[in-house]
Amino acid sequence: MAKPLVGILMGSDSDLPVMEEAVKVLRDLDIPFEVTVSSAHRTPARTSKYAKGAEKRGIKVLIAGAGAAAHLAGVVASETTLPVIGVPIDSSPLNGMDSLLSTVQMPGGIPVASMAIGKAGAKNAAVFAAEIIALSDEGVSKAVKDMRKAQARKVAEKDRKLKV
Ligand code: RP5
Numbered sequence: 001m002a003k004p005l006v007g008i009l010m011g012s013d014s015d016l017p018v019m020e021e022a023v024k025v026l027r028d029l030d031i032p033f034e035v036t037v038s039s040a041h042r043t044p045a046r047t048s049k050y051a052k053g054a055e056k057r058g059i060k061v062l063i064a065g066a067g068a069a070a071h072l073a074g075v076v077a078s079e080t081t082l083p084v085i086g087v088p089i090d091s092s093p094l095n096g097m098d099s100l101l102s103t104v105q106m107p108g109g110i111p112v113a114s115m116a117i118g119k120a121g122a123k124n125a126a127v128f129a130a131e132i133i134a135l136s137d138e139g140v141s142k143a144v145k146d147m148r149k150a151q152a153r154k155v156a157e158k159d160r161k162l163k164v
Contacts (some may be wrong), residue, residue: 001032002032003032003057003058004032004033004034004057004058004059005031005032005033005058005059005060005061005133006026006031006032006033006034006059006060006061006062006063006126006129006133007033007034007036007050007054007059007061007062007063008022008023008026008033008034008035008036008062008063008065009036009037009038009047009050009062009063009064009065009072009076010035010036010037010038010064010065010066010072010089011037011038011039011040011042011065011066011067011070011072011089012037012039012066012067012091013037014091015037015065015066015067015089015091018065018087018089018090018091018118018119018121018122019035019063019065019087019089019122020122021119021120021122021123021126022063022065022087022122022123022125022126022129023035023126024123024126025123025126025127025130026126026129026130028147029126029130029140029143029144029147030139030143031129031130031133031140031143034059036050038050038072039066039072040066040071040072040074040075040076041069041071044075047072047075047076048075048079050076051075051076051077051078051079051080052079052080054080054082055080055081055082059082060082060083060129060132060133061082061083061084061085061129061132061133062076062080062082062083062084062085063084063085063086063087063122063125063126063129064076064084064085064086064087064112065086065087065088065089065121065122065125066086066087066088066089066099066102066103067088067089067090067091067092067096067098067099068091068092068094068098068099068102069098069102070086070088070089070098070099070102070103071102072086073085073086073087073103073112073114074086074102074103074106074110074112077106077110077111077112078110083113083132084111084112084113085112085113085114085115085125085128085129086103086104086112086113086114086115086125087103087115087121087122087125088100088102088103088104088114088115088116088117088118088121089117089118090117090118095117096117096118097117099117100114100117113128115128127144127147130143130144131144
């Protein structure tokens with residue numbers, strides 16, 4: 001099996017229904033990935049170990065999805081210089097506004113590329129990870145471009161059907 005290029009982390013297995021959107025995109029683009037549940041507050045040592053070791057294991061981009069006081073992406077980013085993409089998850093009574101602010105408002109020096117709240121964010125996290133990998137991988141670059149074309153074709157097709 002190919003070595004994973006993208007590491008998907010989530011704070012709880014309850015985040016999986018949202019983070020599955022990222023899994024689908026990486027599968028469609030044929031980019032090898034791994035999925036890990038690790039929490040910034042419940043399992044801090046495990047999260048830190050994972051983030052510290054990711055680059056040496058060949059991971060190119062990390063995606064971190066978490067809800068509520070969502071410090072997972074920031075904690076991961078503090079332990080690695082790999083690009084970290086954060087997905088704020090709408091798992092709390094504040095419907096993800098708390099996760100969004102916790103993920104996006106990183107103080108200067110340790111960046112997290114925050115996506116939108118929820119499923120669209122998880123999907124875009126995978127597309128963004130693919131675009132980063134595409135900078136040095138022609139196969140992935142072609143796959144991302146083909147995906148854009150297919151997406152545009154679907155919109156045109158829906159438009160045609162509406163007009164019949
Ligand atoms: C966060 O708390 C997780 O990322 C999840 O979104 C939320 C709730 O987790 P569970 O109580 O469902 O495990 O750490």
